[in-house]
Amino acid sequence: MLEIDPARIKPDSTFASLGLDSATAVHFILEVEGEYRIELYPGVTDDYPDLARFVEYLESLK
Amino acid sequence: MYADKPGETRALTFSQLYLQAADLGFRLASRTCPGDRVALIFPSSPEFVVAFFACLMSGLVAVPMMMPRRNSRNGASAAIITDCSPRLVLSLTALDVFPQDFRDLLENEKIGHMPIALVDNPTENLLTERGPMDPAFLQYTSGSTSTPKGVMVSHANLLDNLQMIRDRLGNHAGSSHVGWIPLYHDLGLIMNLLQPIYLGANCVLIAPSSFMHRPLNWLKAIHEHRAEVALAPNFAFDLCADRFQPHQMEGIDLSCWKIALNGAEPVRAETIERFCDIFRPYGFAPEAMRPGYGLAEATLLVSCGRRGAPTRMMSVSTAALGHGRIAPPVDSRDTARLVSCGSPVVDLSIAIVDPNNHRPVADDAIGEIWVRGPSVAGGYYQRPEESEGTFTAYLQTNGTPDDTGGWLRTGDLGFLDQEGELFVTGRIKDVMIIRGINHYPQDIEAIVGACHPAIRRDHCAAFAIRDDNGTEQIVVVQEVERTHRHSFSEAELVAAIQSAVVTEKDIALHKIVLIRPGALPKTTSGKVQRDLARRRWLAGELEPA
The missing domain is CATH 2.30.38.10 (Luciferase; Domain 3)
Known part of the structure; x- marks a missing residue:
């Protein structure tokens, strides 16, 4: 989706540093929703702006 | 009318709008003089509509602005405030939702603030006479952060263009509108909000983020409200086609949709054909697709086909x-x-x-x-x-x-x-258009230049290219600082640049090209030659750092 080398993605990478603007965030959120069969909300990647915090939030939904 | 999240629908009738705006206008008059600018910083909401009309009725010049972005330095918002020196800022809530430096700016410039809520029993009324040539509002979509340019749209300009839009599109009091474009954007403000009010028609507003998240909900709302008019920049029609899922479109009938105006960014033939193919089975009439051309400097609409053509x-x-x-x-x-x-x-x-x-x-x-x-x-x-x-x-x-x-x-x-x-x-102008919003290369270059010590300031070129889908994208070519040229981490620099531009402008850069010091084409007087940099990048001629 972001056309970047997965090796560049670190656990503490912020979504912004990976080039996730609001438009790509929507695609990303939909992918995550489909993959994990959960429902997220617009702006979730602003509230949990890096991978570590986002994953922690996803865990809390289980 | 106003719809946001399910269950949070709020509505204003025309008489409520009049009474609320008159009452607020009366209260504004005691804190302002006619001709003062008043900045409106609101999400799409009934309060924005009331505040905008209150300004029109009390002879104040409304300045619709985008909400300051979270975690951002909000250079653009600060630049607009400095440029138009408003007497007051109006917003939905107390000032503490705004970033600290933005609040400091208001305090230093002695700009007042008023939180706006609808009142229970609006009774006050004070109409201030204004001439047709007096400015009704300032539209800031045309300038860079360093040189923001507020188009002065007069009452006469506005009324003329609203009449032209009505005539050209064949709109009438039964032409319900459903839209999600932000109201600080001229397309959202004039064509989606002021046009239905001019007609006496229903206007349904959807939050922009809600459209981005579930684009098909826009189509659902068009169906539910039997909207005749719903408009958007080209990208939105692509987004609907991207997100199309048959089960989400069950029972949706778009045959009511007469004007699907496509404007604010280049209109693409492929987008129109794809959208028509996908949504024709749901009643969408291809002749509803109405590519248009306009700009804030001409109030809004310049040209567009007639209804049904x-x-x-x-x-x-x-x-x-x-x-x-x-x-x-x-x-x-x-x-x-x-x-x-x-x-x-x-x-x-x-x-x-x-x-x-x-x-x-x-x-x-x-x-x-x-x-x-x-x-x-x-x-x-x-x-x-x-x-x-x-x-x-x-x-x-x-x-x-x-x-x-x-x-x-x-x-x-x-x-x-x-x-x-x-x-x-x-x-021929410098502007780059991403999802219907104008951006200026010098703003992107300034953000990039300040984001990392290994980046050579003022040695950057931002320019637009078309990607494989024909969509406009931004490429940045940046020189590395001489002292860092053997020690920098490309991944770190790319991440810093992406992060800064996403945070400030909400744009993902298509490509970030790091080049050695001195490799960026400049004129003899030291001005960056963006067009030459663009041609060299397209030809693969730029030397990597």
């Missing part, structure tokens, strides 16, 4: 296009498809002009689009020089200026075909 497309030679001429394609590989934006609205004239000598170009040639007529605004707020260059141009005919002048130079390129319909082919 099929969209005209034209195949032309790509090679000839590159030389500024219109010719039939030689073969399929030499083919570019252009979409007609219709003929100019009745009150406006268009001339296609050589931007260098200001003479009208030949019929088969591309030139700068010039516009003249009553909805062309008076100029940019407190920028007489830029205003003169843009708003009061003279056509040269036979070597002498034509007698009346008063042409608006749009900075866009195009041609008029034999039917007098406008085809937009490109632009």
Whole structure:
């Protein structure tokens, strides 16, 4: 989706540093929703702006 | 009417709007003088509508602004505040939702703040007489952060363009509108909010983020409200097609949709065809697709096809296009498809002009689009020089200026075909358009220049290219600082640049190219040559750092 080398993605990478603007965030959120069969909300990647915090939030939904 | 999240729908009737706006206008009058600017910083909400009309009724100049972005330095918001020096800022909530430096700016500039809520029993009323040529609002979509330019739209400009929109699109009091475009954007403000109010028609507003998240909900709302008019930039029609899922469209009937106006960014033939193919089974009529052309400097709408007219497309030679001429394609590989934006609205004239000598170009040639007529605004707020260059141009005919002048130079390129319909082919101004929002290269370059010590300040070029889908994207070419050229981490720099630009501008850069110090093309006076950098990048000629 972001056309970047997965090796560049670190656990503490912020979504912004990976080039996730609001438009790509929507695609990303939909992918995550489909993959994990959960429902997220617009702006979730602003509230949990890096991978570590986002994953922690996803865990809390289980 | 207003719809946001399910269950959070709020509505205003026309009489409530009048009473609320009159009451607020009365309260504003005690803290302002007629002609003062008042900044409106709201999400799409009934409070914005009330605040906007309160300004119109009390002789104040409304300045719709975007919400300051979270975690951002909000240079653009600060620049607009400094440029228009408002007496008051109005917003939904207390000031503490705004970033600290933005609050500091308001305090230092002694700009007041008023939180706006609808009142239970609006009774006050104070109408301030304003002349038709007085500014109604300032539209800030045309300038960079360093030079924000607020188009002064007068009451007369606005009323003329609203009438032109109504006539051209065949709108009437039964033409319900459903839209999600932000209200600080001219397309959202004028065509989606003020036009239905002008008609006495229903207006349904959806939060922009809600559209981005679930685009098909826009179509659902069009169905539910039996909307005749729903408009958006080109990308939104692509987004609906991208997100199409048959089960989400069950029972949806779009046959009510008469005007699907496509504007604010280049209109693509492929998008129109794809959207029509996917949504025709749900009642969408292809002749509803209405590509249009307009700009804030002309209030909004300049040209558009009539209601019910099929969209005209034209195949032309790509090679000839590159030389500024219109010719039939030689073969399929030499083919570019252009979409007609219709003929100019009745009150406006268009001339296609050589931007260098200001003479009208030949019929088969591309030139700068010039516009003249009553909805062309008076100029940019407190920028007489830029205003003169843009708003009061003279056509040269036979070597002498034509007698009346008063042409608006749009900075866009195009041609008029034999039917007098406008085809937009490109632009000569610096602006880059991402999802219907204008961005300026110098703003992106300034953000990039300040984001990391290994980056060489003022040695950056930002420019737009078309990606494989034909969508406009931004590429940044940046020199690495001499002292860091052997020690920098490319991944770290790329992440820092992406992060800064996403945070400040909400744009993901398409490519970030790091080059060695001195490799960026500049003029002898040290000015970055963006166009040359762009051509070299496209040709693969830029040396990596």
